[in-house]
Amino acid sequence: MHHPKILVFAGSIRTGAYSGKTADAAMRELALQGAEVTRISLGDYPLPIMDQDMEAEKGVPENAVMLARQFVDHEGLLIATPEYNGSMPPLLKNAIDWVSRVRKDRGAPVRPFSGKPVALCSSSDGHFAGIRSANHLRAVLSHIGMEVIAPQVSVPYGEKAFDENGGFREERLRNGMERLCRTLIERAAMLSTRADS
Numbered sequence: 001m002h003h004p005k006i007l008v009f010a011g012s013i014r015t016g017a018y019s020g021k022t023a024d025a026a027m028r029e030l031a032l033q034g035a036e037v038t039r040i041s042l043g044d045y046p047l048p049i050m051d052q053d054m055e056a057e058k059g060v061p062e063n064a065v066m067l068a069r070q071f072v073d074h075e076g077l078l079i080a081t082p083e084y085n086g087s088m089p090p091l092l093k094n095a096i097d098w099v100s101r102v103r104k105d106r107g108a109p110v111r112p113f114s115g116k117p118v119a120l121c122s123s124s125d126g127h128f129a130g131i132r133s134a135n136h137l138r139a140v141l142s143h144i145g146m147e148v149i150a151p152q153v154s155v156p157y158g159e160k161a162f163d164e165n166g167g168f169r170e171e172r173l174r175n176g177m178e179r180l181c182r183t184l185i186e187r188a189a190m191l192s193t194r195a196d197s
Helices: 018-032 052-058 061-075 090-099 130-141 171-196
Strands: 007-012 036-039 075-081 119-122 146-154
Touching: 007 018, 007 061, 007 171, 018 036, 018 075, 018 119, 018 146, 018 171, 036 075, 061 090, 075 130, 075 171, 119 130, 119 171, 130 146, 146 171
Parallel strands: 007 036, 007 075, 075 119, 119 146
Antiparallel strands: none
16 A cells, blocks of 8 residues: 655644644554655744745745645644634745745746645643634635545643644544544545555
């Protein structure tokens, strides 16, 4: 079986962020199921606020091109988002907006998002588990041509959700992550096989 390359990152770079812990849990499960996993931090790709005047004057920032390259080099993505005021955080939205402006890399045309399968996780410190953020993110990613898979893991009460090893305390969340990762791997492998044939 083909072992797809999956890119994993969180929408927050805060130390101890629940979304970061969720991304780490996903990374471990994906690797356990045989995927080749790359875990990155958006903090390693700092970007200015999206500004088309700046883009016209200076071009797309190099960090956006480097981030787009990561998207292109992987067959699937997993994004773990926190919820800020009922929606996705500006760090995540800004990264998506800049990467969407990357049309060429090293002189060749690129489409970082188009047709790429992506899995979503969300988290919060309350009962709603970041579901509103995930819904907004799902709409944005679908709009730019990504294939958002149906299974989703939403982690409520983030402060209590993880054990000392970083795993989920609740069996429901462990089972949900296993299903989400299995679906993403299967879809990424299927689409990669189609592209190669």
